[in-house]
Amino acid sequence: MCKPLVSIIIPTYNRSGIIQRTLDSVYAQNYQNWECIVVDDGSTDNTACILETYKKEDSRFSYLNRPNSRPKGASACRNHGLYEAKGRYVIFLDSDDVLLNTCLENRIFKIQENQGNDFWVFPMFVKNRNDNKVAVEIPIIDNYLIEFLSCRILWQTMCTIWDINFIKKINGFNELYPRLNDPEVHIRAMIESKDNFLVLSNMVPDSIYMIDTNADxxxxxxxxxxxxxxxxxxxxxxxxxxxxxxxxxxxxxxxxxxxxxxxxxxxxxxxxxxxxxxxxxxxxxxxxxxxxxxxxxxxxxxxxxxxxxxxxxxxxxxx
Known part of the structure; x- marks a missing residue:
């Protein structure tokens, strides 16, 4: 089986206390042909030291700083990482997301079974600060665009694996939004794709989304x-x-x-x-x-x- 390179892009800002769990989940993947690009949004903690350790341990990790020419924010970091990526496929993680160790191998397997799509979506678990993990089912419906237009966001950023040519074609994420980045890019992607995407509702969840209950x-x-x-x-x-x-x-x-x-x-x-x-x-x-x-x-x-x-x-x- 062909093993295409997968680029995993992670924006971060002062998350030195938790980003290691995310990086460890990438490192533990059964599928080995990946690169992990961490883009820092101007951290003032010891994020840089942590990433240097990972880079020395494994050259598949890289650490970039958001250029001053881009506005501050996770979306600008994602886009900067996107245009540095060398992979055939791209996954965007937040710096507290976790991939199960079978995530990449299962996604690539399903992609190769269903080739030619612009992006593929997989279910996730959600976990709160009490470590309660719950599977989030993605319903099988006729029109996912209407769901997202109706403020029913059925999956999060890390659930999607993108064909890199397509996500570049639609210019990645909108860098001006402080919120709503995820529904915006998926709405735009569904419109541009014209139904050339696949939602694999019947798959076992392969990632964990952390609910932030401490947000102001x-x-x-x-x-x-x-x-x-x-x-x-x-x-x-x-x-x-x-x-x-x-x-x-x-x-x-x-x-x-x-x-x-x-x-x-x-x-x-x-x-x-x-x-x-x-x-x-x-x-x-x-x-x-x-x-x-x-x-x-x-x-x-x-x-x-x-x-x-x-x-x-x-x-x-x-x-």
Missing amino acids: KNILAKKYATSLDLFIPDIIKKLNENGLKNESRYLRKYLSNYLLNFHSYNSHKNNLSVLKVFRENNVISFSVYVKIITQYYLVLIFSRCLKNSTKKIERLVEL
């Missing part, structure tokens, strides 16, 4: 709002260019998700900016926009009257 919700909310301001017009433009204008209605689910999970951690200005981008791009109607605004300010007034209340807003409007 206030920071996340600001990043999410900023990302939506870019994401919504970008995706609508891509849909329109490909004759999929009617599919933009599904994007309202991103607004529902924001209102349910993030608006209470953000400023009024940012919340109104999010509503505005959905209205200006005709994802929601003017009447729905007015209804949300009205209820939003009623809730604000009500909350101020009850200063001792700690109840959160769970839902502003049924879209």
Whole structure:
């Protein structure tokens, strides 16, 4: 069996305490023809020392710094690694993801059984900080694009293995988004691929995604709002260019998700900016926009009257 080179690209920033577990999972692969490119986003801890140790142990590891010409962020690091990669196929890991030791051999085997696709998707486990590991099933459905447009993200970054020519063709990740990088690249990839991809729902999970329960919700909310301001017009433009204008209605689910999970951690200005981008791009109607605004300010007034209340807003409007 042909054993093509697989490039594994890992962005990192001050993760010296956990990146070793990720690197060890790469090193432990049964499939040996890989290269691992770690791209540092400007770490100030001892990440560089750790990577030097791995490089000395195995030349398949390399360590790069994000060039100053690229903006700070994981997506810029991924793209820098992509254009340094020599592999036929590419997997992007975060610096706390873990690959099971059969991951690469199983993926290459399935690729060679199903050649000619632009990318292939495999199931994952998720694990929280209490080390509880749960398999995440990917349902077998007709239209995965609609799922992602509807804010149902069925897999994470490391679940996908890309044909390197295809991921380069679509210019990798959008480097301007502080959040939503993963759904954005997969939505764009599904549109460009025109169904020439394969979701292997029936496979046993081969990677572990770590849930970060310690993330600062206030920071996340600001990043999410900023990302939506870019994401919504970008995706609508891509849909329109490909004759999929009617599919933009599904994007309202991103607004529902924001209102349910993030608006209470953000400023009024940012919340109104999010509503505005959905209205200006005709994802929601003017009447729905007015209804949300009205209820939003009623809730604000009500909350101020009850200063001792700690109840959160769970839902502003049924879209």
